[in-house]
Amino acid sequence: MAEQAKQRAKLEKDLRSALSKNELQLFLQPQVDIDAQVVGAEALLRWYHPEQGWISPAEFIPIAEESGLIIEIGDWIIEQSCEILRSWSLGADTASLTLAINVSGRQFQQPDFVDKLCNAIQRYGINAQNLKLEITESLMLHDIEIVATKMHELTEVGVQFAIDDFGTGYSSLLYLAELPFETLKIDVQFVREMLHQKSTASIVQAIIQLAKSLNLSVIAEGVEEPEQRQFLMQLGCHTYQGYLFGRPVAVDEFNQTIRVIKTP
Numbered sequence: 047m048a049e050q051a052k053q054r055a056k057l058e059k060d061l062r063s064a065l066s067k068n069e070l071q072l073f074l075q076p077q078v079d080i081d082a083q084v085v086g087a088e089a090l091l092r093w094y095h096p097e098q099g100w101i102s103p104a105e106f107i108p109i110a111e112e113s114g115l116i117i118e119i120g121d122w123i124i125e126q127s128c129e130i131l132r133s134w135s136l137g138a139d140t141a142s143l144t145l146a147i148n149v150s151g152r153q154f155q156q157p158d159f160v161d162k163l164c165n166a167i168q169r170y171g172i173n174a175q176n177l178k179l180e181i182t183e184s185l186m187l188h189d190i191e192i193v194a195t196k197m198h199e200l201t202e203v204g205v206q207f208a209i210d211d212f213g214t215g216y217s218s219l220l221y222l223a224e225l226p227f228e229t230l231k232i233d234v235q236f237v238r239e240m241l242h243q244k245s246t247a248s249i250v251q252a253i254i255q256l257a258k259s260l261n262l263s264v265i266a267e268g269v270e271e272p273e274q275r276q277f278l279m280q281l282g283c284h285t286y287q288g289y290l291f292g293r294p295v296a297v298d299e300f301n302q303t304i305r306v307i308k309t310p
């Protein structure tokens with residue numbers, strides 16, 4: 047326990063200077079359609095620690111949240127993402143791609159979050175329609191009125207919302223119907239189990255049907271095997287993300303792959 051607390055305190059201290067030392071990086075993972083054509087990407091944060099090597103966001107995002115560092119990091123992610131979209135807007139092959147970014151609860155709850163994001167969209171001159179915010183069900187445990195207001199303000203300017211890790215948290219189906227989501231993401235845990243467990247397959251089927259009847263687009267995460275893609279396709283899920291199509295890679299590498307895929 048003491049050892050754990052020590053390691054955590056050290057990570058928090060190091061995370062404080064990670065931004066200024068350029069140790070954080072956004073990686074991009076492709077999202078593809080039914081023909082395996084890239085339609086967008088999810089931005090996933092990576093931390094290269096000078097002594098410990100790559101540290102998973104699953105490990106350091108909670109620390110960033112608890113310490114409040116997520117605000118500074120979140121601002122940086124917004125800038126980086128807008129810059130990616132600005133450079134994509136200049137290429138015929140990339141102009142229509144969407145970029146999904148993960149927004150943590152604490153970041154979204156900042157009173158000036160909407161202003162900050164709108165300001166960045168304007169400054170970079172990007173099309174807000176190409177930006178998608180992934181939020182999780184945990185956000186809906188907070189003051190739902192405020193969350194709803196912010197979501198509406200942002201959808202007004204064209205920003206889209208995806209509900210991430212759907213079905214793994216504490217969401218109320220009522221919120222799913224009432225909040226302006228465009229996309230529902232099926233969590234990797236469901237995809238991993240669905241071919242081995244009948245009950246999970248039923249849940250996946252129900253989620254896809256629910257999304258369809260609520261007019262939401264649906265994307266499956268963690269697709270690693272052709273059989274998983276096939277199964278999801280048959281159930282009516284036609285957008286995928288996972289190692290089968292591509293791992294998260296550095297932005298330059300992602301952009302090069304796109305060019306290779308799109309040019310004959």
Ligand code: C2E
Pocket residue numbers: 075089090091102103104107123148149150180210211234267268269270287288289290294
């Ligand atoms: P998430 O948003 O649900 O991201 C999907 C996770 O699944 C990513 O883990 C991704 O690398 C992983 N993944 C993608 N394809 C596959 C696959 O085929 N198989 C398996 N087993 N996994 C796959 P990652 O990058 O470690 O991120 C973990 C979580 O950390 C994310 O879950 C997200 O909640 C959080 N996170 C990552 N980047 C950011 C960020 O910029 N801001 C915030 N607030 N949270 C972030």
Ligand code: MG
Pocket residue numbers: 088148180210
């Ligand atoms: Mg996500």
Ligand code: MG
Pocket residue numbers: 210211231233234267
């Ligand atoms: Mg997810």
Ligand code: MG
Pocket residue numbers: 211
């Ligand atoms: Mg997840």
